[in-house]
Amino acid sequence: MNTYAKIALNIGTHGLFTYRIPPALEGKVLPGCYVGVPFGPRNRMAAGFCVEVDRGPGDIPPERIKAVAKLLYPEPLFSPEMLSLCRWISRYYLCPLGEVMAGMIPPGIRRRTASRAEPRYVLVHRGAGALKRAPAQRKVLEYLENVPGREASRRDILRAAGCTPGVLRVLEEKGLVRRVFSVSLPEAPSVLEGREVEELTPEQEKAYRTIRKHLDQETFAVLLLKGITGSGKTELYIRAIGDVLSRGKTAVLLVPEIVLTPQMHARFSARFERVAVMHSRLSAGERAALWKEIKRGRFDLVIGPRSALFSPLPRLGLIILDEEHEHTYKQETAPRYHARDVAVVMASRLRIPVILGSATPSMESLRNAEAGKYVLLTLSTRAGGGSLPLVHVVDMTEERRGKHRPGGISLPLARRIEETLRRGEQAIVFINQRGFSRFACCPFCGKSIRCPRCDITLTYHKEEFFLCHYCGLRKPLLRRCPVCGHAPLAFKGAGTQKIEEELRARFPAAVVQRMDSDAMTTKRAYRRVLTAFAEKRIHILVGTQIVAKGLDFPNVTTVGIVEIENMLHLPDFRAPERTFNMICQVAGRAGRGSKGGHVFLDVYDTEHYAIQCAAAHDIDRFYRVESSLRKELHYPPFGSLVRVLLEGKSRERVNAYGRELAARLKKTRFARRVIVLGPAEPPLGFINGRHRRHILLKVPDKMPYGGLFPDHRVFESPAGVKVTVDVDPLSML
DNA sequence: AGCACGCCGACT
DNA sequence: GTCGGCGTGCTC
Numbered sequence: 019m020n021t022y023a024k025i026a027l028n029i030g031t032h033g034l035f036t037y038r039i040p041p042a043l044e045g046k047v048l049p050g051c052y053v054g055v056p057f058g059p060r061n062r063m064a065a066g067f068c069v070e071v072d073r074g075p076g077d078i079p080p081e082r083i084k085a086v087a088k089l090l091y092p093e094p095l096f097s098p099e100m101l102s103l104c105r106w107i108s109r110y111y112l113c114p115l116g117e118v119m120a121g122m123i124p125p126g127i128r129r130r131t132a133s134r135a136e137p138r139y140v141l142v143h144r145g146a147g148a149l150k151r152a153p154a155q156r157k158v159l160e161y162l163e164n165v166p167g168r169e170a171s172r173r174d175i176l177r178a179a180g181c182t183p184g185v186l187r188v189l190e191e192k193g194l195v196r197r198v199f200s201v202s203l204p205e206a207p208s209v210l211e212g213r214e215v216e217e218l219t220p221e222q223e224k225a226y227r228t229i230r231k232h233l234d235q236e237t238f239a240v241l242l243l244k245g246i247t248g249s250g251k252t253e254l255y256i257r258a259i260g261d262v263l264s265r266g267k268t269a270v271l272l273v274p275e276i277v278l279t280p281q282m283h284a285r286f287s288a289r290f291e292r293v294a295v296m297h298s299r300l301s302a303g304e305r306a307a308l309w310k311e312i313k314r315g316r317f318d319l320v321i322g323p324r325s326a327l328f329s330p331l332p333r334l335g336l337i338i339l340d341e342e343h344e345h346t347y348k349q350e351t352a353p354r355y356h357a358r359d360v361a362v363v364m365a366s367r368l369r370i371p372v373i374l375g376s377a378t379p380s381m382e383s384l385r386n387a388e389a390g391k392y393v394l395l396t397l398s399t400r401a402g403g404g405s406l407p408l409v410h411v412v413d414m415t416e417e418r419r420g421k422h423r424p425g426g427i428s429l430p431l432a433r434r435i436e437e438t439l440r441r442g443e444q445a446i447v448f449i450n451q452r453g454f455s456r457f458a459c460c461p462f463c464g465k466s467i468r469c470p471r472c473d474i475t476l477t478y479h480k481e482e483f484f485l486c487h488y489c490g491l492r493k494p495l496l497r498r499c500p501v502c503g504h505a506p507l508a509f510k511g512a513g514t515q516k517i518e519e520e521l522r523a524r525f526p527a528a529v530v531q532r533m534d535s536d537a538m539t540t541k542r543a544y545r546r547v548l549t550a551f552a553e554k555r556i557h558i559l560v561g562t563q564i565v566a567k568g569l570d571f572p573n574v575t576t577v578g579i580v581e582i583e584n585m586l587h588l589p590d591f592r593a594p595e596r597t598f599n600m601i602c603q604v605a606g607r608a609g610r611g612s613k614g615g616h617v618f619l620d621v622y623d624t625e626h627y628a629i630q631c632a633a634a635h636d637i638d639r640f641y642r643v644e645s646s647l648r649k650e651l652h653y654p655p656f657g658s659l660v661r662v663l664l665e666g667k668s669r670e671r672v673n674a675y676g677r678e679l680a681a682r683l684k685k686t687r688f689a690r691r692v693i694v695l696g697p698a699e700p701p702l703g704f705i706n707g708r709h710r711r712h713i714l715l716k717v718p719d720k721m722p723y724g725g726l727f728p729d730h731r732v733f734e735s736p737a738g739v740k741v742t743v744d745v746d747p748l749s750m751l
Numbered sequence: 752a753g754c755a756c757g758c759c760g761a762c763t
Numbered sequence: 764g765t766c767g768g769c770g771t772g773c774t775c
Contacts, residue, residue, distance in 0.1 A: 022775095025775080027752090027775095028752075029774075033774095033775090034775085035774075035775040036775050037775065038775095057752095058752095058754065058773080058774050059773090060754070064752080064753090078775055083775060737770075737771075
């Protein structure tokens, strides 16, 4: 009696392939297994995942069926629960199952040519002095004694000690060093350590009791932890994780961007021993080695970005998502999943609790809390006893009318910075734009400098180039207008470089540092700036998003937020939400110490509800106003969106297919309930030499749409047009 | 993803 | 007259 395996291959098709299980592999090829199968006319070896084991071959003609060639991993890589999760992701995000599953396995496991992890060695015993007659070995031990964590990679050791691998082997045999697979712990700078919250505030205590109750029940629950900046959410994470670990279970902590949260690593590594931190710098081999060690049960806690959700921790007991509103949780390539939503489904499959934390939760999560689907936990006071900063909304129209000729920053902000410096305190100025100015244009003929491939303006980077922030195209600097020859050009819309320059000019005695992705190309540069800022060697920090998150410097008493309306007035229904969140996050950097804080918000539309609510730190009011607007237009969280993006070199083809597809979608059996908008030209209608159109589907609230389009062929793309389906899109540019 | 089949430009 | 460009289509 033969058995057959349905195999999901990562070849861009939703179909599964049926293979016979040969006697030698009988009982070993199980759902969730990673296998090699002969594929195609030349029978080349393809890797795939067994998702089902059947008694018969189904409707495939038996003569076409080939046999599974081998097991690529001795045990299933997916538990039944995780396989079920993969199916859900595949259905919900309209992504082939094989692609979903392949995406959850680190490249080093996936590839046959698993490049081995770089070996690392840790010091077991001190006492290099004893090795008088083995200078090479002594050198190695001396090096390891002085290195953070007493652990280093083989390459580093050999370079530092100037010895050969044989020396290390001898030391390993003597038991003086041990070979480890773990990845180095993040270098934790003491200056960046957050305050230790020893005792919980009454509010924290209350939230913690609720968390404990759900951990005790060991069932599925979503806990939305809404806590203002500085309210001690992290301390609650630590306690919850501690509880889970003490029950012999494991936990995963997702962070929006690992490079931006060094203090998070430091805090967790200080409290727990068996912590695996996924950093972005891991090579494929290191990632694979770490993955195997996690699967083997060597770690209790994994901290990492969204992909860490799929790390194979045995006995997972808790999932935590910090800063759950962050858009980085949405993957922008297939499968286009949102880690928050997947975490919730995963927790329900595994019957465990999940904690979503944020000072400014997403509209989606707030609505789920309101509807009673999530348990809301609120922290409304700062753990250290400090208070939220006072926010001053500066009316820039007033500024413009006054005698003071406005530059990048308002007069009240400038005055406040002056006072801050006089008191020996520090300031942060936030501007959501890199470069010197957003665009350059000719004051004579009015033409702007644009990207020929994307048809958007090029950002001016001073003394460097014009840069397209979408395709990365660089154009050399121009003195004159390329159209009419007029000089000089006018530069509009300030960026970090311009604000930096202005601050230097205004405050010549102060040390001003810019912090954006252009200035902080390496992690080291970033750390160096943070250390200098902590040591008060930098007085004013100017930066983009980078300065918005997690920085905890008690001496920062002033925060300036300029040009925020660039964000507020983007053609995107989430623009007010993003702006509100951003202001709250940035404002939260001020007044973390005992000295109190002031935030200056330079805006023209002072009455806008996003500005007003942010200034008042009133998220509940923001939620109410925003909800009524979204409800009216059936935008999320009151209904869902599916975005179908069409791209191609020929504008005519893209347009024609867009019209055809929209017409077809209007005729599906869902047409009466789904609103089909478009095809329309998105805000970025031409990028990288490709014309773009999109169709937006508004799916009504409560309509179950797992499998809304069971016939995924609706979205098949014809010649010359690429079709991308984005379920729950976060960006519609 | 590969690897084939299939129709239009520069080569021995 | 062919060799080869990569566009499109199939793979249990």
